[in-house]
Amino acid sequence: MAFIDYYKILGIQKNATQDEIRKAYRKLARKFHPDLNPNDKEAEKKFKEINEANEVLSNEENRKKYDKYGKDWMHAEEFEKAQQQQRSQRAYTGRSSEHFSEGDYSDFFESMFGGGRARGGSIKFKGQDYNAELNLNLKDVYKTHKRVLTVNGNNIRITIPSGVKNGQTIKIKGHGGQGINGGPNGDLFITFSILNNTDFKRDKDNLYKTVDIDLYQALLGDEIVVDTFDGKVKLKVKPETQNGTKVKLKGKGFPIYKKEGEFGDLFITYNIVLPTKLTDKEKELIKELAKLRNK
Structure with a gap:
């Protein structure tokens, strides 16, 4: 694997702050995003490089490993553990770890990452996630x-x-x-x-939706048709329904993850819409109704 200079890809200095890294990433990601560069293979490649660089440098622990080990940063923990074991073996055989020369270090590092075989045999490592x-x-x-x-x-x-x-x-x-x-x-x-670009609000496995009904439906009751996530259902509105009343449609919510055939519930909230632009006749009738209610 060739060395990739993530700092150069993002156009920042090695001592850049996390805020500078975020700003550089966002600016370049917008510029090379595939949606803005359709059928542009070079832009797609650049976009992937930018994301990879940001993934490493925006994580402080990964950044430290990258700064220390370069292209082999993802194997830093394995390397340090194996290096410690190597030093322990040297100490056990009478050779002090103080005599661990630069040449020994390079040979050992090379053997770990595919360049040869360590004295104890080749060491296998899991690939990068x-x-x-x-x-x-x-x-x-x-x-x-x-x-x-x-x-x-x-x-x-x-x-x-x-x-x-x-x-x-x-x-x-x-x-x-x-x-x-x-x-x-x-x-x-x-x-x-x-x-979520639907009219439903999702909370875990349940869905929530507000449905408008008019004053007369609320007072007298009615049968209405409401949308669920996968179709329409008929729903009876009870007479004298109050504004904000909630009803539950069992099993009409969202699928439950990893539970085939099981669903959450759909909760409908009624919003009563009052009539406007009343005619004189309608106003008279409402006044008569008010008089009846106040007797």
């Missing part, structure tokens, strides 16, 4: 479906279960970076960013 964000609409996660994602140039066909939540992360095993020295591949972690 990848992180990706998938933007979906709320309707996209109402039913289980398959989708093809492109991650680091590779097409991956995944199944998106119904009922996933905004911000939820799932793991696709073995679809991360390639293992080293025969080690297992890393994993792919997908975080869902779900946009």
